[in-house]
Amino acid sequence: MRDRICIVCKQALDGEPLLTLDQMPASAQDIPGQEDLAEDRGICLNLHQCSCCGLVQFDCEPVPYYKDVIRSGGFTTTMVELRQRQYRHFIDSYHLEGKKLIEAGCGQGEFLSVLSGFPVTACGIEHRESLVNLGKEKGLNVWKQFAEEGEILKAPDGSMSGPYDGFLSFNYLEHQPDPVGMLRCIAENLTDQGVGLITVPSLEYILKYDGYYELIRDHIAYYTFDTLRFAADQAGFEVLEEEMVNRDTLSVIVRKKKSPDRLDVSGLVQSRVIIGEELKKLAGKLESEGKRLGIWGASHQGFTLASTTVIGEFARYIIDSAPFKQGRFAPASHLPIVAPDYFHKDPVDVILIVAPGYTEEIARTIVEKFGWNVEILALKSNHLERI
Template structure:
C-alpha cells in the first residue's frame, strides 16, 4: 500500500495523473552515446488521503542530496534573494545572527547573503560544489541534513535558509527535524518550494518532473512544517511560481509557574496537615477527583490523611491511585469523624462546604485548594 512521504497515511487508490514517456531526470542529460540507452519513464502523481499532499510514488533521483542550480547567478534570482534577506533581517532584527543555508550548491545565494550584516554558513552534499564554494571564500561544510541526528558544523544557528530543496526529498520530515535540532531555541527560517497552486492555475503539466517528488500548496507546506516543530509567520508567492514562507521554531510553553505552584502547594498542604496532627487532630479530603488524587499522591499524604470522601458510589470502597488513601461515602465519614476537611473538588466547593456545616458540625474546620494556595473556607467567603 502506497504511503504518504509526510504523514504516512494511505494515498488515494487512483492516481491524479498517469504520464508515460516522462524524462527520467532533469540533470542526467544524455550525450550522444548515452542517448541510445535513454528512455522515458512512467510517472504517477498521487494525493494523500490524510494531509492532502500531492506526490509521485517513485524513488528519488540519485542526486537528490545535491543542489544543482542553473540560474542561481541570474539577476532576477539575485535581486529576489536580496529582497528576501533584507526583509527577513530587518523585520526580525537578525543582524549579527548566524545563518545556515541548507543545500547551498556552489554558494550562489550564500554569496549574496555575505553582503548583509550576518554570519553566513552553508552545507552542501556534493563535494565538487563544496570545493567551488570554498574557493569563493564561503564558509561551507560538506554534509547532508538527513535526520534529527545530523550535526552541522559551526552550529547551532539562529536562522536557516532552504531554497527549492525540500521538494526533492524522499524524507521531508527527516530533513526538517535535522534542521530543527541544529537551530537555537528561538531559531527562524526562510524556505521556498515550487508552487502547486501555480501549476493548477495554468494547467502546466510540463512543470512536473521526477526530481520534484512532492508538490506543495501553502496548506500542505504549513502542515509539514508544523508537524516538524515550526510555526509559519509569513507566507507569499514569489517569482510567480514559488511558495516562500518565514518560520520560527515553536516556542516551548513556559511551565515555570506550574513548577513553582507545585512546590508551594505541597509545602502549604503539608504544613497545614502537620500542624493539625501535632495537635492530635485528624484530617480528611473531600473529592476523589483527579485533582484530589494528584495532590494526595504528589504531596505524599498517604499516612497523614484518614480518608477521601466522595458521593459517587462507584468510587467508594476503593483507594486513591498512587497514594492508596481509602475512599469512603459521606455517611461513613460521619461514623469516623475528623477535625478538618480539605475540599478538593473545584466547582462544588460551596455545595460541599454547606454539607459539612450541616452534617459534620460547625466545629469541623474547612480548608479549600484555591488556585495555587490552600485557604480557609471562611476566609474565602468573607
Template structure:
C-alpha cells in the same frame, strides 16, 4: 481514488492515488549520450495525495542525487534581483545584521555568493564534493555536508537563521531535514524557504511541471503544516516569480515550565504542612486534580479519605496514593477536623455543603490556582 501502500513523507498519513503519467523521463539530470540511448527508458510516475495533511507527492522513490543541489539559472539577472530583494527584507525583518546565516543545500554557492554586500556572515552546506570545491574556490564558506538525522550537527553552528531555496521538494525525508536545521538554530532563529508552487501547477494545468526529481508538490497549506510539525511558525508567506512559494519562518519556542516546576515544590510544601497540622483531614474531589495532589505531594499517609459525591467512585481507591474514596454521608461520621477542596468549578457548592451539613468547627481549605486558601 486508489489507496497507496506508501505513507506520506510529511506526516506519515495515508496516501491516495491521483494520477499516473507514463513514459516520463527517469530524471531531469541524467541526460544520456548517444551511446547510452539504448538503455534509456521512460518510467511511470504516480502522483498521490495525503488524506491527512493534503501534501501532493510521488509514490516513486526519490532520484539518487536528491542530496545534491543542481541549478541551471542561478546566475540570471532575474534571480539575482529576486534573491537580493529577499535578503534585504529577511535581514531587516529578522534583525540579522552581524548574524550568522546558513544555506542548507547551496550547490556551488550561486545564491550564497549574493549575500556579499549584506551585513551578515554567510555559510553553506552542499553534499556534492565537486560543487563544494567550486564554492570554496569562489571564496565562500561551504562544507561538504547533508543532514541524514535530526541530531545532525553543522560546523560553525549554531546559526541565527537558515535559507533553503527550491531544495525541500527534492527531499524524501523533509521533516528530518527541517528538524536538523531547527536543532542547529539559536532560540528564536529564523528561516527563509522557497519551493515550487503546486497551486501554480493546478492553475496552469501544467502536467509537464511534474518530474521525478520533485518528490513533493507543496501548497501553502501543506508547506505550512510541515513547517509547523517541524518546529517552526510561519511569519510571512507569498508567491514570488509567479510559480514559487516563499515563506519566512521562526523557530518556535518550547513551553517554559520553569514556573510550574518551582510552584510545584511550593504547593507541595504548603499542602504537606497544612495536612500534618491536623490529626484527621480529608480531601474532597476524586478527580485528576485530587489524585495528583495526593500522590505527588507526600500527603497520602496523613489524609484520612477522599470525599466524592459520585456513587461510581465511592468504595474505590485513588490511583497511586491508594486513599479510600467515600461518600459525603460516610465522611460526616468520621469527625474530620479539616477538608481540602480540590474540585475546580465546584468549590463554592462543596464549601456550602460542608458548612451546612458537617460539624460547624471543621476547617475548610481550597486549592485556588497556585496556593492553598483557607475559607
C-alpha cells in the same frame, strides 16, 4: 517502494491518487547515452494529496541524487536581480548585517556568489563533491555536507561553525523526502530566533497553467503556501512573510519559534508544604484530644491529599455517596471508601470535606444526617477552614 506515508506529517497516503502519470522520465538528470537506451524506460508515477496536511507528493522513492543541487541555467540576469532584491530585503529587515548566513544545498555557489556583495559572512553546504570543488574555486566558503537530523553544520577545516543567524534554501526542499528533518537540522544549527529564506516551485502555478509536464520525479513534493507553512511549523519555524516570485515560485521568510518559557510552579511546591503542615497539626491536635477524623469526597483531590499527607493514616475513612466507589479503597493511601450511613456504625468527630464546588451542599448534608456535633472543615486554596 517507500512506505506510502506523507513525507511531512507521516500519515498514510491512502485512497486513490489524484493522478497517475505513465511513461514519465525516471529523472531529469543522468540523461541516458546510446549505451543506456536498452535499459531506459518510462516509469509510472502516482501523485497523491495527503488527506491530513494536504501536501501533494509522489509516493515513489526519491531520485538517487536528491541531496545534490544541480542547477542547469537559471543564472540569468533576472535571477541575479531577484536574489539581490531578496537578499537586500532579508538582510535589512532582519538586521543581518555582519551576521553569519548558511545556504543549505548551494550547488556550485551560484546564489552564494551573489551574496558576496552584501555585508554578511556567507557559507554554503553541498552534497555533491564536484560542485563543492567548483564553489571553492570561486573562492566561496563551501564544504561537503547534507542537512539531516543530528548533523552539526560546520566546515571540516574549522573556518566556519554555527550557530548561524540565518539560512537560505533555494528550490531544494521540493526534492527532499524528509523536508521536516532537513529544516529541523537547520533550526538546531541556528541562533535563537534565527531566520531563513526558502523558495520552492509553486503548485498553484502548475495548477493555474495545467502544465502536467512540470511534474517530475525529481520534485517529490509540490508545495502551496499552506503546505509549506505546515512543514515549516512542524520543523519549529513560523512563517513571517510569504511572496510569489518569478510568477512560479513561492518565497517565504521563516523564524525559529521561541521555545515556551518554563512555567513557575513554585506555588504548587509551596502549597504541598503548607497543606502538609496544616494537616499534620490538625491530626496532632485531634489525636491529643482523642477525636477521630473522616474525609468526605472520594475524588482525585481527596485521594491525593490522603496519599501525600498524614491524614491518609490518621483518617478513619472517606465518605462518598457514589455507590460504585463504596467498598473500594483510595489509591495509594488505601483508606476505605464508605457510604454516608456508615457514619452511624463508626462515627467520627470531625469531617474534612474535599469536594471543590460542592462544599456547602455536603456541609448541609452532614448537619442533616449526622447532627450539629460533628465539626466540619474544608480545604480552601491551601488553608483549612471551619465551615
